[in-house]
Amino acid sequence: MRYEAPDSIEGAVGLLARTPGACHVLAGGTDLLVRLRSETLEPETILDIKRIPGMHEITPEDGGWRIGAAVSGAQINEHDGLCADWPGVAEAVGLIGSTQIQGRATLAGNLCNASPAADSVPAMVAAGALARIAGPDGTRDVPVAEVPTGPGKTSLDTGEFIASIFLPARPERSGDAYLRFIPRTEMDIAVVGCAVSLTLDADSTVDSARVALGAVGPTVVEVETAAEALVGTQVREGAQQQLATVCSAAARPIDDKRGTEHFRTHVAGVLARRAAAIAYARAKGDRA
Amino acid sequence: MSQIHVTTTINGDATEFLCEPEETLLDVLRDRLGLTGSKEGCGTGDCGACSVTVDGRLVCSCLMLGAEAQGARVETIEGMADGDDLHPLQQTFLDHAGLQCGICTPGILVAAKSLLERNPAPSEEEVRYWLAGNLCRCTGYDKIVRAVMAAADDMRRAS
Numbered sequence: 481m482r483y484e485a486p487d488s489i490e491g492a493v494g495l496l497a498r499t500p501g502a503c504h505v506l507a508g509g510t511d512l513l514v515r516l517r518s519e520t521l522e523p524e525t526i527l528d529i530k531r532i533p534g535m536h537e538i539t540p541e542d543g544g545w546r547i548g549a550a551v552s553g554a555q556i557n558e559h560d561g562l563c564a565d566w567p568g569v570a571e572a573v574g575l576i577g578s579t580q581i582q583g584r585a586t587l588a589g590n591l592c593n594a595s596p597a598a599d600s601v602p603a604m605v606a607a608g609a610l611a612r613i614a615g616p617d618g619t620r621d622v623p624v625a626e627v628p629t630g631p632g633k634t635s636l637d638t639g640e641f642i643a644s645i646f647l648p649a650r651p652e653r654s655g656d657a658y659l660r661f662i663p664r665t666e667m668d669i670a671v672v673g674c675a676v677s678l679t680l681d682a683d684s685t686v687d688s689a690r691v692a693l694g695a696v697g698p699t700v701v702e703v704e705t706a707a708e709a710l711v712g713t714q715v716r717e718g719a720q721q722q723l724a725t726v727c728s729a730a731a732r733p734i735d736d737k738r739g740t741e742h743f744r745t746h747v748a749g750v751l752a753r754r755a756a757a758i759a760y761a762r763a764k765g766d767r768a
Numbered sequence: 769m770s771q772i773h774v775t776t777t778i779n780g781d782a783t784e785f786l787c788e789p790e791e792t793l794l795d796v797l798r799d800r801l802g803l804t805g806s807k808e809g810c811g812t813g814d815c816g817a818c819s820v821t822v823d824g825r826l827v828c829s830c831l832m833l834g835a836e837a838q839g840a841r842v843e844t845i846e847g848m849a850d851g852d853d854l855h856p857l858q859q860t861f862l863d864h865a866g867l868q869c870g871i872c873t874p875g876i877l878v879a880a881k882s883l884l885e886r887n888p889a890p891s892e893e894e895v896r897y898w899l900a901g902n903l904c905r906c907t908g909y910d911k912i913v914r915a916v917m918a919a920a921d922d923m924r925r926a927s
């Protein structure tokens with residue numbers, strides 16, 4: 481195995497495109513090193529992106545936030561501006577692992593690891609986040625939802641990697657939230673995850689919404705019928721019930737020892753209504 | 769396969785080492801530098817026995833390559849006591865019987881020190897959440913948590 485740590489995006493792309501044999505990007509390493517150790521992965525080259533300038537930075541851009549691909553979960557949760565704008569994304573990434581894991585784990589790594597249960601991914605999808613992909617032909621911006629294509633698989637081409645994640649400007653009267661169900665209180669993999677992001681009009685009625693579910697299918701699921709259930713309402717009981725019904729209907733979970741299909745389907749609806757209530761309260765200016 | 773030359777600072781001392789590309793920082797600390805205080809409980813980020821700080825951030829040294837330590841500032845359990853003077857956390861772990869077999873202890877001490885540097889007056893809940901990635905099979909955690917709270921008190925009083 482070789483270890484490369486280029487100091488530019490171009491250098492990284494060149495190595496990714498030209499290196500013979502399997503070349504894997506290393507960000508926080510909290511997935512990659514576990515797989516190296518278990519020998520489910522035997523790369524010829526590990527490409528560490530952490531020495532590329534800008535990878536560790538969170539920068540304001542067009543009213544939103546550009547988050548470098550090496551920014552850790554801990555760094556995100558220490559950033560007041562970002563947390564104020566996107567509390568749901570911050571709480572989702574904050575749920576990943578322990579304090580030690582938080583010191584390293586990245587959004588792009590969580591996305592590219594392509595686990596159906598990845599916690600930050602539904603929150604990024606609900607937020608309308610874009611992944612900036614660097615490759616041999618320059619950069620392109622794609623919606624986060626288009627990156628994972630199945631468990632462990634992404635739509636990235638040879639020579640490409642994610643240079644940053646962009647969270648767009650947060651409109652006035654907006655809020656987002658993420659909830660997951662795990663059998664314990666900490667350090668576990670989501671049985672179901674749900675993120676809701678919504679924007680209200682001046683009289684506190686939902687004007688637009690995005691709802692995404694994790695761990696109930698091979699990839700994250702954006703539930704359009706759930707957005708429809710919320711728009712035009714004030715997220716009261718009837719709307720919440722309708723939201724729960726359509727989210728349960730959209731769930732296509734597996735059945736395993738961590739949760740039966742029936743249970744996961746039900747919980748998808750329960751989490752959706754709870755997350756919607758939190759997002760709604762945040763959108764009204766309640767920072768709880 | 770060529771070895772990688774790494775220059776770093778460990779517990780304040782400029783340190784150089786050679787390592788294989790796939791060697792973890794934990795392997796380097798233990799097998800190349802003789803710093804065997806950091807333990808390997810799992811090697812997969814679950815137990816925290818290998819906890820160290822890198823540039824002030826608490827991490828699992830089993831989930832980091834030695835090569836990634838280039839230019840970094842690494843702090844391990846070996847740097848915690850000041851000569852023969854124990855760190856207040858080490859003293860309260862002794863006083864409160866916060867350890868039995870001791871395998872988890874170096875990682876827990878390093879993690880707790882990093883908490884108290886950020887938050888000198890943590891609540892019990894904050895201590896428990898911060899240490900959720902440090903497993904102990906012996907103590908049942910209660911004495912550990914009490915020892916951390918007591919050290920926080922001592923350190924606040926001393927400052």
Ligand SMILES: Cc1cc2nc3c(=O)[nH]c(=O)nc-3n(C[C@H](O)[C@H](O)[C@H](O)COP(=O)(O)OP(=O)(O)OC[C@H]3O[C@@H](n4cnc5c(N)ncnc54)[C@H](O)[C@@H]3O)c2cc1C
Pocket residue numbers: 504505506507508509510511512513514529549575576577578581584585586587588589590591592593597598599600636640641642643667668669670812813814
């Ligand atoms: C103890 C423990 C607990 C965990 N708990 C959770 C949890 O609760 N929830 C959860 O969702 N995850 C959890 N994880 C998994 C992991 O921590 C997350 O998926 C994390 O976000 C991965 O980020 P990373 O930067 O460490 O990725 P890495 O390990 O560096 O990379 C992961 C994968 O993505 C690729 N990759 C990384 N960055 C890029 C990039 N910029 N461009 C292209 N490809 C890239 C790598 O090649 C690799 O295949 C846990 C892991 C451990 C060890």
Ligand code: FES
Pocket residue numbers: 807808809810811812813814815816817818819828829830831
């Ligand atoms: S040995 Fe590193 S977390 Fe267990």
Ligand code: FES
Pocket residue numbers: 866867868869870871872873903904905906907
């Ligand atoms: S004292 Fe034995 S594992 Fe903690």
